[in-house]
Amino acid sequence: MMPGRDYIPGKRACSSLFLFFTLFSYCIAQIVVPRPLSQRLTGYKIDAFLDTGEKTAKGKMEAFWVNNSKDYVRDVWLHMYLNAFSNNKTTFYKESGGSPGSTRENLGWIRIINISDKNGNNLGPLMRYISPDDGNPDDRTVLQIMLPESASPGDTVFINTEFESKLPSNIRRTGYSGDFYFVAQWFPKFGVYEPAGMRYAVKGGWNCHQFHGNSEFYSNHSVYDVTLTVPENYVVGTGGMTLSEKMNGDGTKTLVTRAEDIVDFAWTAWPGYAVYKDKWNHVDITFLAPPERKNQAQRHLTAVKYALEYLTTNVGLFPWPHLTFVDPPSIGSGAGGMEYTTLFTTMSAYGLPDYILMPEMVTVHEFGHAYFMGILASNEFEEPWLDEGVNTYWEERIMDHYYGNGAGMINHPLFKVSDRSTARMTYIMSPSRQAASNDHYSWDYPHGTYGMLSYQKTAAWLHTLTGIIGEEKMNEAFREYYRQWAFKHPSGKDFVDVFNKTVPVIYGGRYGEGLNWFFSQTLYGTGICDYKVANIINRKIRNFEGAVFADNSVGIIKEKTDDDTLYMSTVQLQRDGELTLPVDILIHFDDSTELTEFWDGLTRVKDFSYTGTRKIEWVKIDPEFKNPMDINYINNSMAVKPDRKPIRLIFRKIAVLILLFIDFISI
């Protein structure tokens, strides 16, 4: 408990109706962005106090939800996600294993102290916890409140509540460790009411899932006016723009922040943060990190500016003028690598050499979510690939673009790994790569395939699609996706539709209209892709000069010389996988000429034959590695005389190194 200040739960406002109008006018006001970016169907005004003794955030909240549907809605559903950490029988712990711990300090929970509507009616008796996904009675992460009166189309539902959020000690995205706090999923938050026709909804209803082990989130774009009171020695970072900060003279300070059109509001507080400031075009960037990692601060800031530049150019504008990101200290590493649109966490370690680009990769990845989770805001519970997979694809493009010739993960002269390769490797090496399609709810992926399928496989097929339609067409499709769906919660179907309209016909309609043939195999299919060169045959065509002799007999005078010997050269290709994808074939002849052929992949086998004086030396399927869905690049090429020098060199080196090492350890 901090000295000199006791938190007193707020007195009820003199007029709830007055509060409602005040709140509403707050949310209509423009402070951060010049005009509303979203419909702002929900809004929150929160006044919270961080109790570092009790490890709680206590607060008052006024919030509204606008019924933008044609339905009469009888209830509202709220996320109460900190309750995921309240016991080991919650859906979160049942799915992910482990336990939140056994003491009060370990547990996390959120409780409503009182709650009323705009008329001051007590809503407490109308509340009940529900488990819409699995019926788990021990899970209290979704709260249903029956409304005293149904909300008519166009009505605004207003709630006024006091709540207390106890943070868990084992940080899993949210919680505390020592004096480090990362406060996320910490207040009662409306689910998304989906009217019929929105995404996959056939009739109106709340889309408000429980907190799952393998899942992130889905929320409305909202306006947040958040006032935070913390000990005055704490450095605070939030997803909002700080409007004012004042010392209270009692050992605490109060920050007034505002965020517009973001899907969640999180914040962090720690006395040890060093603060780094930077700017990119219209965006003021704040980076918080432990002071020992100051050498890495510039790396993170450069990475985030690269990401801003690349995504702005190729997808769309980053509309907010502020961005805060955090490299949590070692004690708070569980908070690393998470995104809340205008606040995200990255990760790194002291002394990490420059050629290991993990810190940059995490920064780029988590920032990228501002687009696919933040601006587009798809439903991560139901279609995780639409955020995680798409974002991984862009992260890989950014890393490989800016960090040294396709070595965006490790860029050492002796050892290079492209960011794209690491994702592909996870997919192709997984024994469960065909266990399911991408199209599953996040907690429904079988055999632990959530990460591999929603992140890596999606990224792999998006790269393959880039290889097929070209990078510029891909960018055009994403720009259109952003233009049509920014701040509107697109579904996978909407994503596919945009691509079908942007790329109506390729290869003369050989695969049909649009790209459904592609998505049905990759996004909705489980097949694998494996092309191979089965054989190269250079057959000499026997060629003779003949003559008719005087006795009318026919004979051979001489066989033609080597110079004009003809060859029937054939390359035999095979498709071993189920996926039929177009590929380029590069054929190299012994006279140094090369031919590029096209194979639509529709048949199981394909031969290319050539007659002439030249022989085929080598063949490569997909010579530019445009198709990372191919699980085996080794059989994609064949040489008549393979060059064994690289292997010889490697083993010569290995032999010398082992010799030196034996001597080193022989005392």
Next chain:
Amino acid sequence: MKILLHLLSGLVRSIRCWKWIFVIWIWNLLLVTLLTFPLKSAVNISLGSSMIRERLTEGYFLDVLSNSGFDLKTILSFFFSGLFLVLFAGVILNIFFAGGLFNTLREDGMRRKAADFLGSAGANFWSFLIISVIVFFILFFLSGIIIGIPSLIALSSKSDFVFTMTAKISAILLLVLWPLVILIADYSRIWQVSSGEKNGLRAIVKGFSLLFKNLLRSYLSVVPVLAIQLLFTLIAIRLILYARPAGSGGIFLLYILGQAFAIIKIFLRSWRYGTVTDLYEASR
């Protein structure tokens, strides 16, 4: 000046042992080839006639090894189990040859024949093995204390700063203490070869007493040789790793250069033995 003389004497003694240094190198090379030769064939077979090898030259190892057509698990298992065996056998082999080397490096041992070299190697093998095991244990224990305990403390503190400072101090401490342990091993062995005793434990005790009898001079004599050994190893590894010969001739030359490095490395170790032998003989 005396230190320089010890170093010079050690160098001369070592040069006179050149043919035994070659013998040691050849046996080590044979041992390593037992691992690398079949492994190279296995990798070549796994890659078949593929041109993916080009990616290896560019440093993109994962792009090759991760493919489903490459039997990565089998080859890695072969490599690591083989490597462990080769390292173990290599250390044993060098313990064996150390008996011969120490005998030949002695003042009166310069003209000893093959039978004497191998005879001394065989006769001293078991007690040298005991000495080595004890010295490895001391090194392990020392490393555990110097690096392990402070690291555990630093990790539990969860502070980047504490962790970094602890790691740096530990590394420096280990570097300072390392030569002392090496000296104990060398004094033990030269004492044993000279005295004709075959008791490894007694030799270790003697090693300690010889070291502390002549601590400063011994330390200052051996540290330059160890520093040269360390620097040479680092330079050699860097040169080998970063060399990118394109043609077959270049690869062959690199191999020859690598073997020269291996021979020099054994020579440097022999120089250290020679220096300690001279220190021992001077102290009698």
